[in-house]
Amino acid sequence: MNILLCCAAGMSTSLLVTKMEKSAKEKETTCKIWAVPGDAVRNHIDDADILLLGPQVRYLLPQMKKLGEEKGIPVEVINPVHYGMCNGEEVLKSAEQLVSK
């Protein structure tokens, strides 16, 4: 599964990427997880199965949802508490749920 994360500069979200990768490894699922700034999403979305937004850029949701519909992938905002605590496990779990839906 390829999970694309997006925030303002792609920096704080990259923290979460590390945690999610760790959690994926423990579960022995193969995932490609990466974080990009909002304006770069367009160039990366083709490789993604799901796009998750940091809560601080949730104003981008309508726009990104549209983009996601075009590509046929789910787009959602990460739960702020999971985001803040860098809870990779939970975020990964909800990503899996969204994709399998």
Place this chain on the structure above:
Amino acid sequence: MNRVLETYIMPLAGKAAQQRHLQALRDGMVLTMPLIIIGSLFLILANLPFQAYTDFLTEHPKLKASILYPYRGTFEIMALVATFGIAYRLAESYKVDALASGAVSLAAFFVGTPFVSYTIGENADGTAMVETAYQTAMFTSKGLFVGMVIAVIATEVYRKIIQKNIVIKLPETVPPAVARSFSALIPGFGAVMVIWMLRLLVENVGDFGNLHNVVTVLLQQPLTHIGTSLVGTILIFILITLMWSTGLHGATIVGSVMTPVWLTLTTENATALASGEPVKHIVTNEFNDIVFVGGSGTTLSLVLAMVLFAKSQQMKQLGRLSIGPGFFNINEPVIFGMPIVLNPIMIIPFILAPLLSVIITYVSMDIGLVAKPIGIVTPFTMPPVISGYLITGSISGAVLQLVLMVVSFGVYFPFFKMWDKQKLIEETGASIDRSPVKEEQQSIV
């Protein structure tokens, strides 16, 4: 208070952040940032704060000028790069040819920019040898606002013509690549025409003289005035932290309007420094890099309080998690994890601490206690104290950030204690079915 934030601030901020043109301005301006940071490196190199070194360079002006070549090649084409970038992003959002639109807007910028003629000598027959040239000053941040306006106007004209489907259509036997090269003709022509006519209008009607003056007087000067006074700066910083209090990226949103203003002042300071004059402006692009120690809301002090004094498991854990990123001014873990977002207890110091920091920074620079920013742009992730030193080129900037940390610590501490205590009560007073949750949280770290 939460209701006020949710019903008034949040929709407004969301709208501003999503507005197509503001978004294009912000994303387009981003294109200039790496160049400016690279240029800053050479500006630092030409102004290392050692007396012997500065004296040496003053005696060898040619060497100093040589060091500054990359500075000039980056800082002094800012308006051009921004014009292209903004047009590109705006066209992209309309789903019309972004590259072509960027090129057309760049041309439109030159169409709208006056040139000067000057005598460079005498011809053999004794008549004056005249050269016509654009002034490079127009391409620097001085031309930034003009570039923004022209990029937006040109791209709007461009996409309207395309969307009305007024393009040259060639028979199907023409290869698609050839056909595409023609399809930009009419929209591009329209965009250039509009800017051309605007320039003719301004040159022949009224006293402005040229497009650059119009934009400077009507747009740049008022915005600069608001954006750099102490009161204006305070209001802007309250706006940033208010937006963050609803969980929106306030700095990015406010930056889409203020970055051009602040960058202009940054480069004015840089120009002053490069030519050996004293710098003038306090509030520049780097002002918030100095003020926001540890990220928007000066949260590094709060994180330190967590690491040193937290009693509840949650705050201890969050402190450990946030301290690393905090040193690089990344604070989303604190903002969303504590949370500060929509948390009435923590929003108070989150707004108050930066507010005091702004006032202290502004006043101490104004009375000359601390050196002003010298036009050097550092990445926002430059750790505090180091960033203060680099931005002001003086140890006083580093000391200032230490003072700001102490003040912010004082502001945050009582509120932090309150919140920590609340969390501790939740944890120790929690019923049995809650403890597995706690264990689960601990296992994450």
